[in-house]
Amino acid sequence: xxxxxxxxxxxxxxxxxxxxxxxxxxxxxxxxxxxxxxxxxxxxxxxxxxxxxxxxxxxxxxxxxxxxxxxxxxxxxxxxxxxxxxxxxxxxxxxxxxxxxxxxxxxxxxxxxxxxxxxxxxxxxxxxxxxxxxxxxxxxxxxxxxxxxxxxxxxxxxxxxxxxxxxxxxxxxxxxxxxxxxxxxxxxxxxxxxxxxxxxxxxxxxxxxxxxxxxxxxxxxxxxxxxxxxxxxxxxxxxxxxxxxxxxxxxxxxxxxxxxxxxxxxxxxxxxxxxxxxxxxxxxxxxxxxxxxxxxxxxxxxxxxxxxxxxxxxxxxxxxxxxxxxxxxxxxxxxxxxxxxxxxxxxxxxxxxxxxxxxxxxxxxxxxxxxxxxxxxxxxxxxxxxxxxxxxxxxxxxxxxxxxxxxxxxxxxxxxxxxxxxxxxxxxxxxxxx
Amino acid sequence: xxxxxxxxxxxxxxxxxxxxxxxxxxxxxxxxxxxxxxxxx
Numbered sequence: 001x002x003x004x005x006x007x008x009x010x011x012x013x014x015x016x017x018x019x020x021x022x023x024x025x026x027x028x029x030x031x032x033x034x035x036x037x038x039x040x041x042x043x044x045x046x047x048x049x050x051x052x053x054x055x056x057x058x059x060x061x062x063x064x065x066x067x068x069x070x071x072x073x074x075x076x077x078x079x080x081x082x083x084x085x086x087x088x089x090x091x092x093x094x095x096x097x098x099x100x101x102x103x104x105x106x107x108x109x110x111x112x113x114x115x116x117x118x119x120x121x122x123x124x125x126x127x128x129x130x131x132x133x134x135x136x137x138x139x140x141x142x143x144x145x146x147x148x149x150x151x152x153x154x155x156x157x158x159x160x161x162x163x164x165x166x167x168x169x170x171x172x173x174x175x176x177x178x179x180x181x182x183x184x185x186x187x188x189x190x191x192x193x194x195x196x197x198x199x200x201x202x203x204x205x206x207x208x209x210x211x212x213x214x215x216x217x218x219x220x221x222x223x224x225x226x227x228x229x230x231x232x233x234x235x236x237x238x239x240x241x242x243x244x245x246x247x248x249x250x251x252x253x254x255x256x257x258x259x260x261x262x263x264x265x266x267x268x269x270x271x272x273x274x275x276x277x278x279x280x281x282x283x284x285x286x287x288x289x290x291x292x293x294x295x296x297x298x299x300x301x302x303x304x305x306x307x308x309x310x311x312x313x314x315x316x317x318x319x320x321x322x323x324x325x326x327x328x329x330x331x332x333x334x335x336x337x338x339x340x341x342x343x344x345x346x347x348x349x350x351x352x353x354x355x356x357x358x359x360x361x362x363x364x365x366x367x368x369x370x371x372x373x374x375x376x377x378x379x380x381x382x383x384x385x386x387x388x389x390x391x392x393x394x395x396x397x398x399x400x401x402x403x404x405x406x407x408x409x410x411x412x413x414x415x416x417x418x419x420x421x422x423x424x425x426x427x428x429x430x431x432x433x434x
Numbered sequence: 435x436x437x438x439x440x441x442x443x444x445x446x447x448x449x450x451x452x453x454x455x456x457x458x459x460x461x462x463x464x465x466x467x468x469x470x471x472x473x474x475x
Contacts, residue, residue: 053475090447097460104467111474139456183474190470197463200456234475350450 016334022364023331025430026274029267030283030328032423035416036264038290040257041109041122042298051250053110054231055243059251061103061227063258068220070386071262072213073379075433080373084214090351091210092218094201099222105194106223107230108187115184117301120313122291123165123320124188129282129327130158131196136278140203141339143278146332153330154278157323161282164319167312199277202269207344208353209361211434212269216262252397255390260416267423274364275331276340282327285320290412292317297408364431 072081085092105125112121133154136142143154205215231240244251264287271280292313295301302310332340341362348358360367427433451457 090451093451094456097457097464101460101464101467104464104471107471108467108474111471115474135459186470187474190467190474194463194467197460200460204456230471350454351447 022274030271032419033264033267033284034286038287040261042294057107058231059254060258063255065224066386067259067262068216073382076373077375077379081214095218096222098201099219100226101194101198103223103226105191108191112184112188121188122288125191126285128192128196132281133278141343142276144339145335150330153326157326161320161323164316167316202272206273207347209358249398252393
């Protein structure tokens with residue numbers, strides 16, 4: 001462990017009440033992220049009606065691309081994105097790489113869902129939180145000087161989550177064809193590793209002061225580029241085009257899944273920014289519970305299974321949630337936050353980013369004299385174009401012919417909207433989305 | 435306040451990226467993910 005050194009950030013102007021407010025905001029963002037990320041996986045159930053997983057992933061990513069440009073343009077305007085990039089241009093590379101990792105992981109999750117089902121695959125790829133804790137500790141001084149109680153909360157929570165994931169993996173071995181279940185487990189765990197590592201660029205970006213809304217706009221070029229390359233190399237241009245044409249009646253639903261994912265991811269980015277990746281990832285991994293709710297109540301995934309299977313899946317999920325809770329209540333102390341700021345100094349020194357800018361953004365505020373973000377005609381054009389694309393595909397859409405329970409779907413949707421409003425307002429009031 | 439150079443030359447920026455251990459961790463994991471994808475599809 002590194003020894004503490006005198007830091008220019010020590011004695012920072014951040015008031016303790018402001019620091020606590022940002023921690024609460026990060027925790028709330030983590031839970032909102034969980035709800036929205038969990039809901040976004042539901043459309044991938046369409047894989048059961050015979051569309052290639054590659055095509056499903058590609059269509060989702062196109063929806064994601066549209067959302068990652070239109071939402072930031074609507075909320076802050078692209079002028080804010082340009083200003084961020086001028087200050088930290090190196091982050092474009094990190095955002096592109098993170099996008100590539102996301103695309104590969106997302107494709108793996110679709111294979112995992114195909115082979116072992118949504119309610120089993122979800123908790124397995126959520127093992128990414130363990131890796132997030134490791135990377136946060138190793139690379140960004142997270143949990144340094146955190147004290148034994150917080151270490152116990154985070155590590156104990158992580159171990160409980162591991163136990164829950166193991167129970168779910170055992171349950172998966174009795175579900176579906178044996179040859180596929182092992183493959184599905186590997187795919188889900190692999191997705192967890194990729195997603196866990198993807199948070200390294202997230203944390204680098206926020207330690208260097210970049211706005212989450214700016215980061216995602218470049219991130220999305222990585223994910224769309226990688227996904228398109230994967231789809232073309234695995235399927236070929238001709239077959240891919242034919243599959244896209246044959247899937248046109250469900251393109252809207254998949255793009256909508258991508259759009260919902262982006263909303264969850266934006267909340268997740270704010271969680272990573274304000275509580276770090278060692279805590280932000282487990283919190284947003286409460287999407288596992290939401291995934292379970294969608295899988296069981298809306299899609300009837302475990303219908304007709306043996307009672308012991310129910311017990312294993314529910315028990316494993318509850319254990320994982322217990323671990324998440326323990327981590328959520330282990331928020332960073334002042335000393336630990338000083339170590340975060342030392343990591344921020346290292347990043348800003350390495351890449352030559354102005355320190356006052358980094359400090360202001362870590363506190364969720366603008367620099368004195370910095371102009372307020374404004375929207376231009378370009379921003380409204382981006383929003384209108386994305387809306388038009390969605391409307392065009394919505395007109396072609398048909399409700400997929402798979403058994404759905406609409407009442408629980410509506411209830412879960414209402415809960416999503418409520419969380420969106422509460423967390424969105426809290427972010428606006430506290431940081432103006434900075 | 436901390437010293438910093440907001441106008442770091444582009445060659446220095448690339449050198450900073452290439453010597454950053456985080457880059458190699460990301461590339462290694464990405465390569466592993468692509469291999470796994472071939473196995474599971």
